[in-house]
Structure formats: structure tokens, C-alpha cells
Amino acid sequence: MKIATFNVNSVRKRLPTVTRWLKTHAPDVLCLQETKVQDSEFPVAALESSGYVATFRGMKGYNGVAVLTKSAPDFVSEGLDKGPNGDGPRLLHVVVQGVVIVNTYIPQGFKIDHPKYQYKLQWFSRLRRYFSRHFDPHQPIIWCGDMNVAPLPMDVHHPEKHLTHVCYHQEARDAYHKTLNWGFEDVFRRLYPDTPQYTFWDYRQPDALKANRGWRIDHILATTPLAQKCTAVEVDVQPRKGKMPSDHTVLWAKFAI
Amino acid sequence: MKIATFNVNSVRKRLPTVTRWLKTHAPDVLCLQETKVQDSEFPVAALESSGYVATFRGMKGYNGVAVLTKSAPDFVSEGLDKGPNGDGPRLLHVVVQGVVIVNTYIPQGFKIDHPKYQYKLQWFSRLRRYFSRHFDPHQPIIWCGDMNVAPLPMDVHHPEKHLTHVCYHQEARDAYHKTLNWGFEDVFRRLYPDTPQYTFWDYRQPDALKANRGWRIDHILATTPLAQKCTAVEVDVQPRKGKMPSDHTVLWAKFAI
DNA sequence: GTTCTGGGGG
DNA sequence: CCCCCAGAAC
DSSP: OEEEEEEOSOTTTTHHHHHHHHHHHOOSEEEEEOOOOOGGGOOHHHHHTTTOEEEEEOOSSSOOEEEEESSOOSEEEESSSSSTTSOGGGEEEEEETTEEEEEEEOOOOSOTTSHHHHHHHHHHHHHHHHHHHHOOTTSOEEEEEEOOOOOSGGGBSSGGGGTTSTTTOHHHHHHHHHHHTTTEEEHHHHHOTTOOOOSBOOTTSTTTTTTTOOBOOEEEEEEHHHHTTEEEEEEEOHHHHSSSOOSBOEEEEEEOO | OEEEEEEOSOTTTTHHHHHHHHHHHOOSEEEEEOOOOOGGGOOHHHHHTTTOEEEEEOOSSSOOEEEEESSOOSEEEESSSSSTTSOGGGEEEEEETTEEEEEEEOOOOSOTTSHHHHHHHHHHHHHHHHHHHHOOTTSOEEEEEEOOOOOSGGGBSSGGGGTTSTTTOHHHHHHHHHHHTTTEEEHHHHHOTTOOOOSBOOTTSTTTTTTTOOBOOEEEEEEHHHHTTEEEEEEEOHHHHSSSOOSBOEEEEEEOO
């Protein structure tokens, strides 16, 4: 089973990138974040003709998540909680081929002294509760998406310069790790303990890609029974290098199931 | 000498269309209207590498005219008058290969009961004065551009439905013809007195192009000595049919000089 | 429909 | 830098 995650920064703007990637890589599952589109405008048809079923939950202008699968999921749920405060456009939980997949777009947090940052930190604890409430770490579960956290110094260029950045600040890393420690493993780091490899390069940073000034903030995490079956993980930089790129690129992992 | 006119509706958005057209048709002169770009942002380099010198006068967001020539013009002037009321971004007057070329983007006029319509009508009389002040009808002069006037019933689909439209209203046609009668001939009508042929199809009209519901409002006019040497005129519908089209298309004419 | 503007967001 | 939105223009 091949599963991928990609913060598209508008699924409508990135439709050619997405369909080409699906064609080339034929993943079983592609999780998207920042689709930035209302459900009524989600490009279902284009993805259908690429051979994928789209499960999506979006809103006007911001956020939005989607899961593309080769066949319809056996189960679908959205948001951390029921109701309007559940942040539907940030979490999709599906079951495909017996595997639970939780696709999240974690709040970025703006600045460490802003209420949005507290919201981000709380999001991780709410998510940990979500996992506890619904699953057991012995189940095969994948948690993936844009976590807006670079877990280790090697996961950001010039870490010492970013100590107060919402994606590297100690509290954010702690909150992320606490949720991860519910029962997940970072499959990229499992296979490549020492390889610096980014998944995001800021549009605003000039020559960010050329100079490789990026961040590893997109992750695929798996519970131990699944992580043990992970045979390959790769960051595909191609989409970021191509034309009309998202600021993120695709991360994928293969599992022997 | 081959000269063309094209309302691009943003020269930046239409750069691929323009460069492809230059490559395919190799005109001596291409006049552009609605470039919608400040002079500091005009895409000089891209047009230079197509082998053309760009003379341009634009503003932020609206209007803007340009003349592309194979070599630098011998003379350049902008606007109907000196100063801020001269409407520089609506008129460029250049001299190339001994031929005067006046490229205009005539005000559209909004609605016939609006002050903008009076401004449009006045524009034609100011332009006639411009011709009188600067030229003689015996000189070889070309006046071309987006005139925002369909001169004859055959120049608009359903003329009877557009009697109060600012581009077909009698006063607008009269104003246009009065300026034309200073000493110009419509070279398209000279060669094709009875052929309905549009140059503009409204984006908003569904299937406008397919159903050919358009307007002939872009024109190439020449003083008699030059008009007599006109050997070919054509509306090239290709750019309007292609992807990312302007709402106008290219009109070109060839002169045996 | 398509492109601008300006403002918000990352 | 690139995306969204709403509003204006044609």
C-alpha cells in the first residue's frame, strides 16, 4: 500500500500537478491539505477521470482537506468533534483496505504570542484525545498531513534562527511529540534517521528551493504494527520544482500490506 | 508592410498568445490595447526575445497601449494632448518605415446615459482635431485599434437589439464616422464590403464564439494613398479560440509598401 | 467570464 | 511569492 501526503495550496490551482502525480505514482491513497475550496466546487470530475474517488471537506478560501483513494473508503468522518467547532476542514478520517487514515492540516499558529498559537497547541492535545477515544495503538493507523512542526533541528535550515517560529518553537514540538507518542512512529525518520530532507520551501524566501532553505513539516506517521511494514519513504521534490508549484511537495510511503 | 491590432486584455496574461502570434505571422507592427500594466512592469524582455521593440504607455489596472515593431520607431508620441488629461494610456503615435501609425483604445462609454459616454463621443472629436493638427490626409497614415464602435448593422449580431448599446448607438457611430471622414478608409470593408466578420466576443455571452455572437469593433483604417495599396486584410480568430483567450482577437492588414 | 484592485493570510 | 476574498470594470 502506497500512501502520500501533499499540501496543495489550492487543489484547483494544483489540479495538473495532482493528476500528473497520480498518473506517475499510482498511490493507493493521496491525502491533500489546504484544498481551499468549498465542497460544492471541489474538482470531483477531474480526479474521477484520473481513477480516484475523492473524499473532501473544505470551506471558502482557507484550510480544506481531501483523501483520494482508488475505491470508496469503507468509513468516513470529519473534524475533531461533532459540530461547528470540530474543525471539519482540518481533519478527515477514512478507512481504506482495513487501514485507518487520519489526514490533518494542523493550525499554523501565526506567532508564538498570538491566541492562534495556543489554538495550535490545543489542537495537538485534542487530536491525542481523538486517537485515544477512537483507536488503539495496536491497530494499523496512519496519521499524516501538514503538521506545521519541524520535529528536530535537522528538520529546518538554520534551526537556531527559528527558535521562536511557530513551526519549531519548543512548545509546538513538545505538543506534536506528545500526540505522536500516543503510539506513532515517523516513518521517514525510521528509514532515514540522519537524512536532512525538507517538504516545504517558503514562497517568500528568495531561492529557497535552489539554496534548499526549507522545512520538514509534512509527515507520515504510523502505529508500530504498520511502521514495521514500511518498506520505502520518499520526498518527491518534482512537484515543487515544476511550474505553478505549491510551496509544499509530496511525501509518500509504502507499506507491505 | 504587415500591421496588426489586438486588444489583449492584459499583456501579461496574454504574453504566450502574443509571442506565438508574432512568431507565426511576423508582422512589421503589432498594436496592442488594454495592456493593463504600468510601464515599469511591461514585459519588455519577453517581447525583445521575440525580436520586437516595444513602445508602450500604460497605467495601473486599466487601459494601456503598446506598439511592437521590428526596429525602434523614428518618432513616438503619447496621448491626445500634453499633460495629465491627454489620456496617454489610450493613444500611441509612432512613425515606422515612413508610415504614421496611431494606435488608439477608445473609451467604451459604459452606458449611453452616463457621463462616460459623453467622454467617448468627445474623444472622437478630439482625435479628429489631433489628426487635423498633426497630419494631412495625403500622407500615409494608419489609425488602428479598439474603437469600441461597430460601424454598420452587419458589424454586430442582432443589431436591432443593440440600438442603445454604447458600441452601436447612433451617436457613437456618427462620432466614429466623423473622425474617419477626416480622411480614412476602413481597409477591411474596402476589401470585403459585405462580409460579416467579428473581432470581439463577450466573455459573458455564453457560447458567444460558438454561436458567433460578436462585434466588429477593432479596426485598421488608412488614408487613401495607403488604403489603395492594401493587398490583404484578415481577422485571425485563432487567438480567441485558443486557451486563455482575450475577448478580442487579432486583425491584420498588408500594404504594398 | 476574465482581469484588474486592494486586503488578509501564510 | 502565491493563494484566497470581495468589488469594480468591461
